[in-house]
Each structure stands twice: as structure tokens, then as C-alpha cells.
Amino acid sequence: MLTTSQLANSAGVNVETLRYYERRGLLPEPPRRASGYRQYSQDDVARLQFIKRAKDLGFTLQEVQELLNLRVDPDTPCAMVKRRADLKIIDIEAKLQSLKRIKKALNKLAATCSGRGPVGDCPILEALGGDGTW
Amino acid sequence: MLTTSQLANSAGVNVETLRYYERRGLLPEPPRRASGYRQYSQDDVARLQFIKRAKDLGFTLQEVQELLNLRVDPDTPCAMVKRRADLKIIDIEAKLQSLKRIKKALNKLAATCSGRGPVGDCPILEALGGDGTW
DNA sequence: CTTGACTCCGTACTAAGGTACAGGCTTTAA
DNA sequence: TTAAAGCCTGTACCTTAGTACGGAGTCAAG
Known part of the structure; x- marks a missing residue:
């Protein structure tokens, strides 16, 4: 069982963020001690970590919620x-x-850099194919 | 040469967004016609598309700028x-x-779904390793 | 040569995702 | 047993990334 700040620390987020996620329904309301203090479990650590990573990958909190709610139920x-x-x-x-x-573009840039000779104005865009076609 | 709205349409973004990116320095100031209208090139199309994709991958505009500015110069x-x-x-x-x-977790979920039998409360987290270790 | 669509600029507003108090209890370690 | 540190709630505030005007000039088709 961990406290609010312990959970927050485990993922490197602010304590207030946990309350925010709880309000948004991303984190379930945890059980409380008699004093009203929240008690988090190891599951919450995994869940919070998942939220953080998914967010860093460009998913909105809305989408993260959808991912977490994807389940087989009746x-x-x-x-x-x-x-x-x-x-x-x-x-x-x-x-x-x-x-x-x-990543490939960055690798190319790093390689060009190690070598010699002039490169264009924007190696990233050039490395991406020149014509911008993805 | 394309107009503001043509460039905006090419990446599916708002016209105002272009002006915003220009203010932020993500898009270079384009040449103008006598009337003051902006004239964009094919390079700008590639650049804008890159910005959009990088943004969707969770990079902030600040980071996108750093990527675009990574170059070998004197x-x-x-x-x-x-x-x-x-x-x-x-x-x-x-x-x-x-x-x-x-992705692997989602594949597993989809497979479980196609099969039969009960699954836990949060397949996504379970599929991610159970113990939350990445 | 006019009318509707497009563009300009500046400024103001919005939405998402937090972050920061204030004021008041609870724990814990000395 | 008391002081520092932690936690509670509610509310207000902040940053990032746009988005939406208003008023005025421009372009292109009929």
C-alpha cells in the first residue's frame, strides 16, 4: 500500500496530477484509511505508468481512457x-x-555529421525522402 | 506556389495554425506578392507535414523545432x-x-476476444506484463 | 466593374492538461 | 507531546497549442 506522494513519485508526476486523473476517471477511486488518506496498490502503479507512457506517445487522456477500458465484458x-x-x-x-x-533520418544525419562535406539546409527533411512523401 | 489555404489544406490544418507556426518560428516567413499575400513552396508542404506527424507522436512544438533545426552548419x-x-x-x-x-497487448486482447473464456478486469494492463515492468 | 471568396493583421478567446494555493486535519519522528 | 511533513478538499490559476473574430485590402469570375 502506498500513499499519494509515493505513487506520484513512482511515475515522476505531481501529486495534484493524481487527483486530476481520479476526477477524470483515469485512476479508480482508491480505498481510504479512517483518516481519509488514499491507499494505492501496485496495480495503480502499473496503471499510472501506462497512462504516462501512452500520453508521451501522443495519445490524449481521452484515448488513454479508451485503451484502458478496452476489455471483454458481458x-x-x-x-x-x-x-x-x-x-x-x-x-x-x-x-x-x-x-x-x-529515426532513420536522425541516423543519417549523425552519419553525415561524422563524415565530411556540405549538407543541405534541413537534413531532417532531406533524409525523410526529399519529396516529403511518407 | 501555393496560397495560405492551399498549404493548410495540404496537411489538413487550419489557416490560422500556419500563422501561429510562423510566429513560433516553425515555418519560415515565406516570400510575399506585392499585395502582401504569402507564397508557399513545396518545401513548406513537406515541412508542415513533418510538423504534424511529429506532433501526433507526442513531440511538443519546441521539440519539433529542435528536430528541424538539427543540422550541420559552420x-x-x-x-x-x-x-x-x-x-x-x-x-x-x-x-x-x-x-x-x-500493440502487442492490443493484439493479445483481440485474440482473446476472438476466442472464449473469461479475462481479467483490465486486459491491457495484464497484457503489458502483469507486473507493470517495462 | 462589381461581388463573393480569399487574405492580411492584431487581438482575444478556447480547450486540454495540469499546477498552485488556502485552510484545516493526520502522522511520524524526535 | 509537539513540530515538521504529509494529506484532504475546493477553487483559482497557468501553459501549450491552437481558433475565432473584426475591419480592411485583394483577386478572379461573370
Whole structure:
């Protein structure tokens, strides 16, 4: 069982952020001690970490919530869950492609740099294919 | 040569956003016609598209600017450019790992869904390793 | 040569995602 | 047993990234 600040520290976020996430429904309301202090579990650590990472990947809190709520339950037809999951996968695949592109461009830049000779004005854009086609 | 709205349409962004990016220094000030109308080039299309994609990947406009400004020029020591590029690459590698993880989890969820049998309360978190270790 | 669509600039407003108090209890360690 | 540190709630404030005017000049089709 950990306290508010311990949970916050575990993910490197502000204590106030936890309350904000609770209000938004991203973190479930944790049990309280008699004093009213929140008591978090190890599950909450994993959940918070997931939120943080997904957010850093460009997902909005709304989308993060959708990801966390994707589950097989009696109230949601199986096919619908699958459809939603598949949509997210497509989205993620596009992000993977873009990231790999940028990474490749940076690698090229680093290599050019180690070498010699002039390069154009914007190596990043050039490395991305010149014609800007993704 | 394209007009403001043509450039905006090419990336699916608002016209006002272009002016905003120009103010922020993300888009260079384009040449003007006698009337004062902006004239954009094909390079600007590529640049704008890059900005949009990088933004969707969770980079802030500040970071996008840093990426675009990474270049080999006489005023920046080669080693420094390389160091910066390498740092960005590390950052991107972490993002790639996270994305792959989430994708794998979604695939597992979709598979579970197609099958039968009960699953836990939050398949996403479970699929991510159970113990939350990344 | 006019009319509707487009563009200009400056300024103000918005939405998302936090962040910071104030005032008042609770814990904990000396 | 008391002082410092931690936690509670509610409310107000902040930053980032746009978005939306208003008023005025410009362009292009009919």
C-alpha cells in the first residue's frame, strides 16, 4: 500500500496530477484509511505508468481512457471489442512507421555529421525522402 | 506556389495554425506578392507535414523545432550536432518500445476476444506484463 | 466593374492538461 | 507531546497549442 506522494513519485508526476486523473476517471477511486488518506496498490502503479507512457506517445487522456477500458465484458459484444482494438492497432502502426522514419533520418544525419562535406539546409527533411512523401 | 489555404489544406490544418507556426518560428516567413499575400513552396508542404506527424507522436512544438533545426552548419560543432541527434534517437527508441508493447497487448486482447473464456478486469494492463515492468 | 471568396493583421478567446494555493486535519519522528 | 511533513478538499490559476473574430485590402469570375 502506498500513499499519494509515493505513487506520484513512482511515475515522476505531481501529486495534484493524481487527483486530476481520479476526477477524470483515469485512476479508480482508491480505498481510504479512517483518516481519509488514499491507499494505492501496485496495480495503480502499473496503471499510472501506462497512462504516462501512452500520453508521451501522443495519445490524449481521452484515448488513454479508451485503451484502458478496452476489455471483454458481458456488456460489450465481443466483435465490437475486437473492432475497437483493431482500430487502435492501425493507429499505432502508423505511429510506428512515422517514428522509424524520423529515426532513420536522425541516423543519417549523425552519419553525415561524422563524415565530411556540405549538407543541405534541413537534413531532417532531406533524409525523410526529399519529396516529403511518407 | 501555393496560397495560405492551399498549404493548410495540404496537411489538413487550419489557416490560422500556419500563422501561429510562423510566429513560433516553425515555418519560415515565406516570400510575399506585392499585395502582401504569402507564397508557399513545396518545401513548406513537406515541412508542415513533418510538423504534424511529429506532433501526433507526442513531440511538443519546441521539440519539433529542435528536430528541424538539427543540422550541420559552420556555427555548430559537428560533435555537438551528433550528440543531439543521438539523444533524440534514444528518445525515439524508447517510444518505439512502448508502442510495440501496446500493440502487442492490443493484439493479445483481440485474440482473446476472438476466442472464449473469461479475462481479467483490465486486459491491457495484464497484457503489458502483469507486473507493470517495462 | 462589381461581388463573393480569399487574405492580411492584431487581438482575444478556447480547450486540454495540469499546477498552485488556502485552510484545516493526520502522522511520524524526535 | 509537539513540530515538521504529509494529506484532504475546493477553487483559482497557468501553459501549450491552437481558433475565432473584426475591419480592411485583394483577386478572379461573370
